[in-house]
Amino acid sequence: MTVNTFMKTSYSADDVIFLLKDLSDIELEKDTFAREQLIQQGVHYSTMLPKEFQPSEAYIELFHKTLAQYSKRIADAVAVVAEMIVAHKSIDRVVLVSLARAGTPIGILIKRYLEQKYKRTVPHYAISIVRDRGIDEVAIRYMLAQHPEAELQFVDGWTGKGAITRELTEACKGLKQQGIELDDTLAVLADPGHCSSMYGTRDDFLIPSACLNSTVSGLVSRTVLNDDWIHEGDFHGAKYYAHLVDQDVSNLYIDTIAQHFSETTPDDLTTEPVTWLGMQSVERIQKKFNIQNTHHIKPGVGETTRVLLRRVPWKILVNPAHDADLQHIYMLAEERGVPVEVYTDMSYSCCGLIKELTE
Structure with missing residues (x-):
């Protein structure tokens, strides 16, 4: 596959290349x-996108406050998982393959x-898994064509129930049947679901x-897999939100932690x-609150934040022992x-429950 241009983002191409089809001109x-x-x-x-959450001034202030508060803690966790990759x-x-976004x-x-510790410039791509x-097999084949000897290392932000962990494993099994052998180990910053090694x-x-959407992710939307726009041979798609450039904190976020x-x-x-x-926590929550569909249970700080930003929440469960980590959850709620x-009978700090809508 030949790619002449890569999707525009607010990140430098030295940091990451997004293997995504640009759908910026399409109303999704x-x-x-x-x-x-x-x-x-x-x-x-x-097949569609949520409208981008427009945070209040107070919420933006909270983002900057928590970034200052947690930047060293995140840097420590990044260092640990990076050293595991090296090991x-x-x-x-190694080629880093981030699961967008x-x-x-x-x-x-x-x-x-x-780069800082080992003086090595490691290739890094962002691709879609749904x-x-x-996973985007076109993107996988593109990376392997560019780096024939590559050892791909998949990277994500955090785990919830482990749905993407399982999706990645299944994708790698499918690729193996096509003669492509990949390591399905998912490297994550935080694993509250206890589903990654x-x-x-x-x-x-x-x-x-997790607090924000595109404005902390290179101004890139969630990924899209819609047959009206994604055809055979295409990467999965996404949009670049140029109109949010004045609100973009993507590189500030990276620089603040990297220091x-x-x-x-x-x-x-x-x-x-x-x-x-x-x-096990999810199963207890499902039984306790009589929830039919486990997709409506979104455990962990990252997933709960997503529920509040772009779903229709029913209620939020919190463990007060972790209140210090939940201020943005309380504000959004x-x-x-x-x-x-x-609710304390869970291994997570909080959990978002999606409202079941009647027709």
Whole structure:
């Protein structure tokens, strides 16, 4: 496959190349309620986009406050997961493959860490994977054509129930049948779901890049897999939101965290086994609240934030022991009039429950 131009983003091409088809001129956004109705009626979420959340001034202030508060903690976790990659892959052959969009800032941070610590410039791409519809095989083949000896390392931001972890494993099984052998290990910054063996931390705390949407992700939308616009041989799609450039904090986010890399000392790379502990919490929540569809249970700080930003929430469950990490959750819930309920029988700090809409 020949690509003459890559999708425009607010990140430098030195940090990441997005292997996505530019759909910026196509109207794909639907308001939150209409989109939720369609999803619950069986329309796949990847065929459309949510309207971008426009944060209040108070919320933007909270983002900057939490970024300052957590930047060193995130840098430490980046260093740990980056060192795990080095321990399992040849640094001269590794290619970082971020799962757009939550994985992209983390992939950039890992790339920056490796450049600073090991003086190696590691290729980094962002590609699409879609729950229930698989990974972008066109993008996989493109990367392998560019880097024939590559050891691909998939990267994401955090785990929730582990749906993308399982999707990646299934995708790699399918590719193996086509003669493409890939390591399906997913490197994540935070693994509160206990479903990845390569992680920076298992603490369920706020990763500030979960607070916002495109304005902390290179001004790139969620990825799109819509047959009206994505044809055979195309990458999965996305949009570039040029009109939000004045609100963009994508590079500020990266630079603020990366400045702490010289302070990190990731000596202990011991990991706990994959137990899927998070799914046990989800099963208890499903039974306790009589929820029919587990897709309506979104555990962890990152997923709960997404529920509040672009879904129709029913209620938010919180563990008060983690209140210090949940201030943006409380703010978003209050702004949207979403009830918050104390619930401690879970391995997560919080959990977002999506409202079941009746037709």
